[in-house]
Amino acid sequence: MNGKPVVIIFLLLLASSAALFFMPADEGSFERENRSRTELPHLTRDSAFSGEFASSFDSYVNDNIAFRSELIAAGRYIDGKKGVTPPDGKVIYADRDIGTETVQKACMLIADGKIMEVFSENRDAGRTYAAAINNIAENIPTDINVYAALVPTQLEFSDKVYSSVQSSQKNAIDDIYSQLDPRITGVDIYSSLENHTDEYIYFKSDHHWTMLGSYYGYTSFMRAQGKPAAAISNFEKHTQGEFYGYLYEQHPDGDIEKDVLEWYDTSKSADLTVEMESVKDGKPYKYTSPMFDTTKNDYSFFFSADHPFTRITNNSILNGETLLVIKDSFASDFVPWCVNDYHTIIMVDPRTYKGNLRDLFNENSISDVLVLNYIFTTSFEDYCNMMIDMFK
Known part of the structure; x- marks a missing residue:
């Protein structure tokens, strides 16, 4: 009974x-x-x-x-209460998934009103990442410029009492760049961000950089090409509103402060066409989405979300140049800075893109290739292999 x-x-x-x-x-x-x-x-x-x-x-x-979001939030809230709370911040252990279906054990640090991912270098995966970029260069015509850009995260530029808990992101970036083919130019985004750490260049509740942070990344990219970057004062600044980002949603904690979504309208004087392509039920289909989705109030404001394939055409720019960006989500607020420098920008996400890059190069007059990811991507070997598989 x-x-x-x-x-x-x-x-x-x-x-x-x-x-x-x-x-x-x-x-x-x-x-x-x-x-x-x-x-x-x-x-x-x-x-x-x-x-x-x-x-x-x-x-x-x-x-x-x-109700996946609600269940995750409830679970993360309980896990957050189990976090270690030393005088120099709260450490939370969790799982990390960058969308490749591989889950890694991860560590988060909550301090100074922010939640920050703790980086642990994986040298084997880093070598695979460098090999994946070298493979791209080996499989395309030699007259195409190839650039590699790795974005550090905010813990790297935090007080030493916090940043000392992780592997050096600068050393990891330098190590990967040193393994690249001489034809490939490593873009020094690190130094540009390091010079502006007193500004709002990273979100507090999300792992991404802000659009201001990505502007400094854009200036580094243009500098690597020997071209002038557009002045930020050329573009009208807008405030979309307050929000809690992805890391907060996964690990809700009262010590994490809200973010403000600020953006710069780089499209105002441009005649833009934005098209996306994907595969559904085994069949390709096309759809459209705005570059700035004003119905959103979080990082998905930029292009509404990540997409397997995105083509942005600026009919106001007639230089005939095409930029291919092989990327993770850190490109979402970076690419809008580039739309006035190229006639066409193509973004490809290795995690979801089902096409073959050989066909893409044959069908488009690509002048520049930029491989842009944040540093944590280099620790996922399956993401690196996805980049390699795009040429198979």
């Missing part, structure tokens, strides 16, 4: 879990995380015995439940 309540509670929990799975998935959570929903994996003998199928199926189940 005494066991009946336990059985009833267990059955209710089981039924609730099943109901969550069969209800519509929380699509909004993937927009906020800038990735696509995990698809049902294919079961093969190799994937079954290697454990790959079990891992992928677990990700599939986690991605296809209703």
